[in-house]
Amino acid sequence: MIERSSEKITKQLIRSILEKEWRTNDPLPPERELATHYQVGRPTIREALQRLERDGWVTIRKGAPALVNDYWKRGNLMTIVNILQHHDDIPDEFIVYMLELRITLTPAYVRDALLHHRLQMISLFIPLQELPDDPKSYAEFDWKLQKNVAELSPNPVFLLILNSFENIYGKMAEKYFLEPSHRKASKKYYDQFLEATLKGDLHRAETLTKQMMVTSLELWKIKMNGGV
Known part of the structure; x- marks a missing residue:
């Protein structure tokens, strides 16, 4: 199965959060900056952020960058799976x-x-x-x-x-x-x-x-x- 660009970016953002590049309550970079960094369109970034919000990693804010959550308190079963997949x-x-x-x-x-x-x-x-x-x-x-x-x-x-x-x-x-x-x-x-x-x-x-x-x-x- 071919992995979608948004799925790859979701995993990379999760890795950055787990490695504490961004900590709880930190804002992520704006969508425009993320799109430039990952060399994709903003709709792809938006889809990745929606995936992260669904599993408790971030909170999307209208007119402002997404905010990193305390994933232990806001996450779900998929959050645990994502954490474990991060570890070899x-x-x-x-x-x-x-x-x-x-x-x-x-x-x-x-x-x-x-x-x-x-x-x-x-x-x-x-x-x-x-x-x-x-x-x-x-x-x-x-x-x-x-x-x-x-x-x-x-x-x-x-x-x-x-x-x-x-x-x-x-x-x-x-x-x-x-x-x-x-x-x-x-x-x-x-x-x-x-x-x-x-x-x-x-x-x-x-x-x-x-x-x-x-x-x-x-x-x-x-x-x-x-x-x-």
């Missing part, structure tokens, strides 16, 4: 943020999926029997599992949220699963979850999920602090 390596603290989010999010769509599609849930674990013990394999399995479970929930918002992170989830998961003890803990969870689901013990399956989400966060924090 996913920052450790972002993995903490995602693991904290999963503590609340994952048990909810697991519960919904189990209540409505228990047999289909069981089928998702078939690849587990031949899962290679390496970070990439675990990351791919975990992503497919999370996405497919969310899709089985009657609430479509869960899947929409996960889809927002599709391009970066793998990077975060591979970094997490580099640690053998993390893979071991997840494998134990997968086995116990499947056993509970086969027995029809949906409460235990949901409880195991919540416990595993908490454990994952604890393991990662230990790793960040230099532990094993």
